[in-house]
Each structure stands twice: as structure tokens, then as C-alpha cells.
Amino acid sequence: MNIKELWGSWDLISFSHTLLETKIKTNIMGDNPNGTIIFTEDNCVSVIITNESRKTSNDIEDTNYLYNSMMAYMGRYSSMETNVTFILKFHGIHLGLV
Numbered sequence: 001m002n003i004k005e006l007w008g009s010w011d012l013i014s015f016s017h018t019l020l021e022t023k024i025k026t027n028i029m030g031d032n033p034n035g036t037i038i039f040t041e042d043n044c045v046s047v048i049i050t051n052e053s054r055k056t057s058n059d060i061e062d063t064n065y066l067y068n069s070m071m072a073y074m075g076r077y078s079s080m081e082t083n084v085t086f087i088l089k090f091h092g093i094h095l096g097l098v
Helices: 060-068
Strands: 008-012 033-039 044-050 070-081 086-091
Touching: 060 070
Parallel strands: none
Antiparallel strands: 008 033, 033 044, 044 070, 070 086
């Protein structure tokens, strides 16, 4: 695979989170999360991931739910090609839930 084949928009098919200390793996965005990642040829990346049950709302009481049911990142990436895999490093990334 050439890095140029990665450029474009990709739909998320799964997302999991593993705690480094305990090695416990969880699906923090549900079993069927929604999301898109976009890679550009000038090494920019944009990511959005939402919980499978996320609904829209204009109600101020839903603010915490809406905030905690999504992740987003936009920034730069670098890559290192090997024979069969890509190692991608996201620069300055901070994804997390409150």
C-alpha cells in the first residue's frame, strides 16, 4: 500500500479504547459508533467519532450528554511506510471524555 492510497475520506467501522494500566478494552462509543476520518496529501487529518445512540438536541440539559457522546480532532499526521503497514503519528492529539 502506498500512502497516497490513504488520502481521502474513510468511514469508521469500529472504535475501542484500551486502558494501558489494566489492558481493559471497552467500546466507549457503543458497538456501532459513527465516524469519519479524512487524510489529505499535505499531511492534514480530520476525525469525528460519535456514540451510536447520539441524538440531536437544542435542550440545554442535554449539553453534557452531547459533549460526552463525541470526539473530534483536526491536525497534522506523519507516516512511516513498511512492507505491510503504515505507522501514523498524530501530532498534538488529545481525545478524551470528561
